[in-house]
């Protein structure tokens with residue numbers, strides 16, 4: 539079979555292979571890369587997944603996109619190394635599960651993407667004897683996951699922009715206590731501002747000597763690893779191989795795109811609940827067919843989902859035959875009926891999120907944090923409205939200890955600190971700050987030239 543090529547959602551005629559898409563991140567016309575052809579995983583292979591380990595399933599899902607760019611043995615070693623932690627599928631009641639994606643080194647689901655992407659990038663850079671600067675914006679968890687994934691590598695520097703007032707102290711500490719090749723940068727502004735600054739730097743030719751690369755969820759290398767855990771969870775939760783309903787807490791929609799890619803590859807999935815916080819531009823679009831970004835984004839307690847104009851909607855629209863550019867302008871409407879068939883979108887308020895944390899704990903002794911609670915609340919609403927016919931899996935994307943204040947407030951208990959975060963509160967922090975102007979970011983970056 540021929541190697542899968544990737545095209546830009548903005549329509550640029552050039553097609554690139556996985557290696558190139560991974561290393562440049564964003565297409566030259568500011569579009570996002572999508573696979574030209576989505577490979578199918580045969581049902582006979584999916585039926586074997588219940589007996590396979592996480593890294594083994596990951597190999598089957600990722601390999602078709604890589605072709606022979608990475609040898610089988612190198613890929614399997616990378617996957618074994620990247621996914622050396624637990625992925626619990628925890629039963630809540632009946633066939634309702636919480637998928638805990640928070641056992642990686644930075645305790646958020648972003649470790650899944652960052653750890654494989656980091657290893658792939660490192661592999662390709664070594665092959666070419668090159669170095670790069672990873673420039674990325676974070677709403678809370680990407681920054682630390684990416685920083686940890688690249689920490690200590692010789693040929694990679696990482697600059698992470700974060701909104702100064704919108705990350706929790708522990709989220710910040712996970713980035714600012716590393717040092718070495720990791721440079722955290724606090725920005726006066728919101729996540730969307732950080733994202734806009736990063737995008738501007740990418741098209742600034744004065745910075746081309748830096749070999750900028752993005753590790754945001756706009757990078758296709760972040761997306762593919764996020765298709766894997768859907769297959770894994772389905773194989774563990776669905777005893778008879780039935781289709782599963784997934785509930786996905788969504789901000790920039792990278793997690794959801796991983797799931798939809800998996801579905802197009804053959805994942806036995808019934809439907810996806812797309813659960814947002816009060817940044818409800820997508821649920822409103824699904825109702826009305828009119829897309830209106832939210833500007834500025836609303837500050838909710840599920841802070842990693844405070845995104846008013848999700849980048850990955852460009853991919854989502856593309857998957858359903860539409861086109862959206864990098865400014866959020868829709869030049870071709872997607873097939874709304876097909877989207878409604880696959881997706882059930884809900885917006886969950888902070889009040890409902892807090893109540894959900896409280897009730898999940900008092901009813902089931904299941905400890906959720908704000909992002910996972912948005913998904914669980916979305917699932918409950920789906921079950922009420924659409925009926926209860928399938929096994930359901932709700933994604934829990936961070937460890938509750940990252941949000942101690944909210945957990946104590948809702949449940950009265952102090953979430954235990956996972957081993958990966960044990961010393962975090964004691965380590966010294968090191969980071970720089972800039973205002974929200976592009977000129978300030980540029981000055982800062984020029985020092986690396």
Ligand SMILES: *Cc1c(COP(=O)(O)O)cnc(C)c1O
Nearest residue numbers: 679789790791792793842909935
């Ligand atoms: C980033 C993040 C999300 C949102 O994921 P997207 O891919 O941006 O939709 C949800 N929960 C947590 C804890 C996150 O860090």
